Amino acid sequence: MRTLQVELGERSYPIYIGAGILDSIGELCAKHGISKKSPHLIVTDDKVGPHYLDSVVSRLKSEGYHVLTHVVPSGESSKSLDVYEQVMTTAIQAKLDRSSAVFALGGGVVGDLAGFVAATYMRGITFVQIPTTILAHDSSVGGKVAVNHPLAKNMIGAFHQPVMVLYDVDTLKSLPAREVSSGLAEMVKHGLILDKDFAYWCCENGHKLLALDAETLIHGLERGCAIKADVVSKDEREGGLRAILNLGHTIGHAIEAVGGYGRFLHGEAIAIGMAGSAMLAERLGRDESLYGETIRMLKAVNLPVQLPQDVSIDQIMDAMQHDKKFTEGQMVFIVPEAIGSVSIVKDVPVEAVRSVVEQLKGEG
Numbered sequence: 484m485r486t487l488q489v490e491l492g493e494r495s496y497p498i499y500i501g502a503g504i505l506d507s508i509g510e511l512c513a514k515h516g517i518s519k520k521s522p523h524l525i526v527t528d529d530k531v532g533p534h535y536l537d538s539v540v541s542r543l544k545s546e547g548y549h550v551l552t553h554v555v556p557s558g559e560s561s562k563s564l565d566v567y568e569q570v571m572t573t574a575i576q577a578k579l580d581r582s583s584a585v586f587a588l589g590g591g592v593v594g595d596l597a598g599f600v601a602a603t604y605m606r607g608i609t610f611v612q613i614p615t616t617i618l619a620h621d622s623s624v625g626g627k628v629a630v631n632h633p634l635a636k637n638m639i640g641a642f643h644q645p646v647m648v649l650y651d652v653d654t655l656k657s658l659p660a661r662e663v664s665s666g667l668a669e670m671v672k673h674g675l676i677l678d679k680d681f682a683y684w685c686c687e688n689g690h691k692l693l694a695l696d697a698e699t700l701i702h703g704l705e706r707g708c709a710i711k712a713d714v715v716s717k718d719e720r721e722g723g724l725r726a727i728l729n730l731g732h733t734i735g736h737a738i739e740a741v742g743g744y745g746r747f748l749h750g751e752a753i754a755i756g757m758a759g760s761a762m763l764a765e766r767l768g769r770d771e772s773l774y775g776e777t778i779r780m781l782k783a784v785n786l787p788v789q790l791p792q793d794v795s796i797d798q799i800m801d802a803m804q805h806d807k808k809f810t811e812g813q814m815v816f817i818v819p820e821a822i823g824s825v826s827i828v829k830d831v832p833v834e835a836v837r838s839v840v841e842q843l844k845g846e847g
């Protein structure tokens with residue numbers, strides 16, 4: 484088992500990564516001072532639950548913990564105020580108290596939802612993350628928790644750090660292949676923004692990552708989490724630097740929105756967005772090899788790098804306007820400077836972005 488510490492002063496916490504480490508959940512909870520007197524709530528979804536919920540519950544019970552469960556439907560639609568209220572109802576009925584903990588057993592959806600419950604139940608109780616997707620190596624670090632409003636994603640949320648993250652790579656074996664690639668998009672992103680060697684490592688080891696080779700995954704997740712943790716510990720509340728984590732996300736969020744949050748997975752959308760950012764970088768005079776190298780890395784983990792023909796460029800541009808990053812014909816963009824380095828450019832001409840989106844459809 485590897486341990487990676489996220490340094491956030493008194494809110495610092497460890498990420499435990501390894502194969503089979505869920506077997507030790509009881510001891511780890513005891514180590515972190517989780518009460519054996521108070522009830523705890525495990526939140527999961529209906530695709531993850533059937534695989535892992537029983538074993539997590541029985542491990543905790545055998546260690547003397549009192550646990551209840553709440554299973555939500557799988558998918559982004561569970562990040563809603565309705566579902567939030569239902570989980571809150573379970574928490575209140577179960578008489579969770581100030582010493583109780585909420586456990587998120589699942590991907591980013593369950594993590595964000597359960598985290599927001601933990602952040603707000605009695606003004607904040609203990610939160611434990613048990614990520615079960617590759618994407619969640621990103622979402623489980625940094626403490627951003629939220630539900631969606633029908634008008635905008637992640638609009639209702641908080642910063643609430645977990646007391647520990649328990650990342651058992653064995654749980655990734657049941658992930659559908661598309662979800663594996665989607666999660667690897669964030670791993671590649673972490674290399675592209677801050678660590679050239681890691682970006683190339685992901686590319687060279689793409690086939691092993693896709694095959695869920697345990698050693699390779701553990702290394703990739705550990706390095707990915709470490710890069711994110713490093714950024715977050717320097718800028719916990721997104722005053723500036725943390726924005727670099729949004730590489731590919733301005734175009735990516737627009738692609739997700741235009742696809743109705745179902746057609747494209749998050750990682751697929753940001754992969755196309757990262758390809759677009761690399762094109763934009765070249766247009767802004769950065770190194771000409773950037774685009775070719777970036778798409779090579781994305782393709783190595785089976786990610787798309789082009790927009791399908793039926794996607795409307797006008798709709799993508801409109802959706803980006805909702806991202807509120809436009810002012811007077813210019814927008815803020817995370818622009819690659821080289822593989823492993825990016826900058827925040829505040830005056831990117833909207834026209835340049837439009838022509839990149841056209842090029843992503845093969846029309847540029």
Ligand SMILES: NC(=O)c1ccc[n+]([C@@H]2O[C@H](COP(=O)([O-])OP(=O)(O)OC[C@H]3O[C@@H](n4cnc5c(N)ncnc54)[C@H](O)[C@@H]3O)[C@@H](O)[C@H]2O)c1
Pocket residue numbers: 528529530531534557558559562589590591592593595615616617618619621622623624625626627628637654655656657658659662665749
């Ligand atoms: N808080 C943050 O900093 C942050 C960062 C990035 C993304 N996010 C959020 O994360 C969410 C996306 O996360 P995600 O991609 O993990 O989505 P997800 O939680 O919806 O999981 C993807 C799919 O895989 C299923 N699944 C999860 N684990 C599984 C397993 N081990 N075996 C089989 N099936 C499994 C889920 O039921 C779901 O259908 C988005 O809502 C996004 O906004 C948050």
Ligand SMILES: [Zn+2]
Pocket residue numbers: 621669732749753
């Ligand atoms: Zn993302």
